[in-house]
Amino acid sequence: MSEVRWLSADEQRVWRGFMTAVTKFTEHLDRQMQRDSGMPMAYYEILVALSEAPDRALRMSELALNCHSSRSRLSHAVAKLEKEGWVQRRACDSDRRGSIARLTDRGFAVLEAAAPGHVTAVREHLFDVLTAEQLGSLREISQAMENGLQTECAKARAEIGEF
Template sequence: MSDVRWLSAEEQQVWRAFMTAVTKFTEHLDRQLQRDSGMPMAYYEILVALSEAPERALRMSELASVCHSSRSRLSHAVARLEKEGWVERRACPSDRRGSIAALTDVGFRVLGQAAAGHVTAVREHLFDVLTPEQLRSLAEISRAVDAGLTAECAKVRREEFADL
C-alpha cells in the first residue's frame, strides 16, 4: 500500500472537524423536523423537491436522483408520505412502467408549516455562525467537492455502461 496518500496530521484534523460538523448539523436538523413537524429530514427533502417541480410532480426515477436516494428507499418513503396524504402516486401517461409522485395540497401546507422551523434552524446554526467571507469560502468549497464527486459518478456510470 505504498501508493496510498495518507492524510497528514493537519488533514486528519480538518477531515474529522468536517465530518463532526456535518454529522452534528444534519442530526440537529433531523431532530428539529421530527420534533416540530413529525417528519424526518429525508421526507422534508422529498416534499421540497416536489414543491419546486413543475406542477409539483416528478417521475419517481427523477425524484430519486434529485433526492440522491436509491429507488427502493425513495419508493418506501413515498409510500409513507402517501399514507399521510402528503403525496400521491400516479401512473406516468407517457410510460406505463413509470410512476409519478405528486405533492398534494395537504402536503404543500404541511411543507409550508415545516419550512419555517427548518429555515430558522439552518439560519441559526449555519449562516449566523459564519462571517460573509466564510460563507463565500463554504460555497466555493461545496461547489468544488460537488464537482469532483459529480465527475467521479459520471466516470463510474460510463464504465458500468461500457460493460453492458
C-alpha cells in the first residue's frame, strides 16, 4: 500500500470551504424548492430531465443517468411523481424489461410554476456572487472534476449492475 498523501493546511482549508459552500448551496436550493413548490430538488431534477427529452419521455435507466441517481432511488421517486399525476410510466415497446417515464401536462405545469423560484435562487446565490472570471474558472474546475471522475463512476455503475 502506498503512503497517504495528506492534505496540506491550505488544501484542507480549500477542501472544507468547498464542501461547506456546496452543502449550503444545495441545502438552500432544496429548502427553497420545498417551501415554494412542495417538492424536493430531486423531484424537480426528474421533471426537468423529462421536460427536455423528446416527447417528454425517457427510459428509466437513461433518466437515472441524467439525474445522477441509482435505478432504485429513481424508481421510488417516479412512483411518488406518478401518484401526484406528474409522471406516467409504461413498458418499453422494444424491451419489455425496461420502462419509459413520461412527463404529463400536469407535471409540466408544476415544473413551469417551480422554475422561476429555482432560477432566482440559483442566480442570486451563484451567478450574482461571482465575477465573470470566477464563473469561467468554476466552469473549468467543474469540467476537470467531472472528467477526473468519469472512469471511477463508470466502474462503480458496472460493479453494481447499473446501466
